Amino acid sequence: MTRILTAAAIIDASGQSRGPSAITFEGDRITSVAALPAGASFDDVLVMPALANAHDHGRQVRTSSIGGFGKPLEIWLHRLQLFGPVDPYLAAAAPFGRAVLGGQGASMVHYTRAQGLTDYVSEAKVVARAAKDVGLRIAFGIALRDTNPLVYGDSQPILAGLSDAARAEVEGRFLSPPMSVKDQLARVDAVAEAIASPMVDVQYGPNGVQWSTPALLEAIAEASAATGRRVHMHLLETKYQRAYADQHFPQGIARHLKDIGLLSTRLTLAHCTWATPEDLAIIAESGATISVNTSSNLALRSGLAPVAAMLKAGCKVGIGIDGQAFDEDDDLLREMRLVWSLHAGWGFDAEVSTADVMRAVFVNGHRSVNSPVTGLIEAGAPADLLVIDRAALDDDALMPVDPVDLLFARGAARHLKESIVAGRTVALVGKVSGVDLDAIHRELRAQLRAGMADRESFRCVLPELETVICQHFSDRLGCC
Ligand SMILES: [Zn+2]
Numbered sequence: 249m250t251r252i253l254t255a256a257a258i259i260d261a262s263g264q265s266r267g268p269s270a271i272t273f274e275g276d277r278i279t280s281v282a283a284l285p286a287g288a289s290f291d292d293v294l295v296m297p298a299l300a301n302a303h304d305h306g307r308q309v310r311t312s313s314i315g316g317f318g319k320p321l322e323i324w325l326h327r328l329q330l331f332g333p334v335d336p337y338l339a340a341a342a343p344f345g346r347a348v349l350g351g352q353g354a355s356m357v358h359y360t361r362a363q364g365l366t367d368y369v370s371e372a373k374v375v376a377r378a379a380k381d382v383g384l385r386i387a388f389g390i391a392l393r394d395t396n397p398l399v400y401g402d403s404q405p406i407l408a409g410l411s412d413a414a415r416a417e418v419e420g421r422f423l424s425p426p427m428s429v430k431d432q433l434a435r436v437d438a439v440a441e442a443i444a445s446p447m448v449d450v451q452y453g454p455n456g457v458q459w460s461t462p463a464l465l466e467a468i469a470e471a472s473a474a475t476g477r478r479v480h481m482h483l484l485e486t487k488y489q490r491a492y493a494d495q496h497f498p499q500g501i502a503r504h505l506k507d508i509g510l511l512s513t514r515l516t517l518a519h520c521t522w523a524t525p526e527d528l529a530i531i532a533e534s535g536a537t538i539s540v541n542t543s544s545n546l547a548l549r550s551g552l553a554p555v556a557a558m559l560k561a562g563c564k565v566g567i568g569i570d571g572q573a574f575d576e577d578d579d580l581l582r583e584m585r586l587v588w589s590l591h592a593g594w595g596f597d598a599e600v601s602t603a604d605v606m607r608a609v610f611v612n613g614h615r616s617v618n619s620p621v622t623g624l625i626e627a628g629a630p631a632d633l634l635v636i637d638r639a640a641l642d643d644d645a646l647m648p649v650d651p652v653d654l655l656f657a658r659g660a661a662r663h664l665k666e667s668i669v670a671g672r673t674v675a676l677v678g679k680v681s682g683v684d685l686d687a688i689h690r691e692l693r694a695q696l697r698a699g700m701a702d703r704e705s706f707r708c709v710l711p712e713l714e715t716v717i718c719q720h721f722s723d724r725l726g727c728c
Pocket residue numbers: 303304305358482518570
């Protein structure tokens with residue numbers, strides 16, 4: 249099917265915004281882009297590439313709903329146990345639906361919390377089906393971890409600080425023995441066999457250095473080199489993770505990752521909030537991508553990533569939502585503004601430009617999820633496009649203003665008229681096309697509420713666990 253979009257302007261990674269144009273696409277590919285002659289009519293819209301969310305987990309609902317607001321990562325993570333298992337289709341279709349409403353055409357799904365109601369491969373197939381129904385491109389990163397279930401070190405001192413009841417609850421929920429390295433890697437192969445497609449990229453997803461034995465990370469590095477499969481991993485999200493890295497890898501954590509062969513163009517590192525200039529120089533040299541997750545780092549009290557230093561070092565930077573957008577929605581357009589606002593530089597300093605931010609969501613994020621989108625709107629490129637209501641964006645309409653300025657001043661999901669992924673309309677004026685998102689949310693919330701009773705005993709011991717963990721980290725690095 250051939251379709252022609254006309255637009256007042258095109259914005260893409262070329263850095264040149266173009267005036268009135270016609271974009272023709274057939275199936276999932278753009279076949280031509282042409283400037284319109286003077287006097288030709290066109291829709292009053294801006295067209296730009298669909299955005300890539302370079303780091304996320306496909307989390308079913310907002311975590312402040314389980315009391316997660318303002319909690320540092322090291323206790324927030326345990327609190328996620330309050331989510332009982334639900335139908336994995338609903339748990340995936342809900343965030344995927346919100347993603348396309350938030351301007352995302354492709355998203356990382358670092359699958360750190362399986363529902364576990366069936367075998368893992370069957371659950372992965374259901375997640376892939378949800379992505380297909382919604383029309384979102386995904387990278388499915390299989391979580392891999394085998395150590396440090398409670399804190400970044402021995403669990404015994406934490407358990408010793410708990411009452412008998414709390415200790416039994418925590419042991420039951422967190423201390424089951426991990427799968428072997430061999431079995432974890434075999435699971436990645438089995439999932440890839442079952443769900444990999446042009447719309448679903450399967451990746452190794454080690455949770456992080458502090459949650460992996462050296463044997464696990466080395467085996468992943470080797471397997472990635474052998475298969476060419478990408479790797480997606482958290483790194484240096486919090487100051488406590490920095491302290492762990494410094495203690496265990498005095499030669500420098502980035503140097504260590506390079507030495508074991510994990511650091512390569514195939515690797516995406518989520519966060520790097522506490523990366524040093526030395527780390528950044530090594531990461532830049534390797535060609536790895538960093539996904540910064542600004543809203544998440546604010547919500548979980550993790551810090552402000554050195555985005556300007558990352559760019560100055562030559563790192564490829566993408567932007568992730570990490571299930572914690574600033575308004576706890578999945579609005580990647582607003583996230584672009586937040587990243588620019590916090591990192592552009594003060595006064596007349598110019599450190600991070602709007603072009604840098606657009607390159608992150610138009611180009612680097614897509615590369616890290618292995619999407620074919622190049623960030624350019626041109627013949628031959630995938631038809632992954634956002635259509636933004638220009639008149640709504642410029643509702644004051646006083647004088648001609650660069651649309652990029654308006655996008656960064658006020659652009660948000662509410663300005664999206666249509667989202668197109670691989671030539672298919674996935675969202676139209678605030679409605680997801682492929683699934684009934686309201687019905688999915690209703691059923692999902694009902695299942696989550698029904699599961700809360702089962703979590704009551706854990707909810708009762710959480711304050712005790714959080715106090716002991718807070719004390720553990722406070723003793724090491726000052727108050728958390
Ligand atoms: Zn994350």
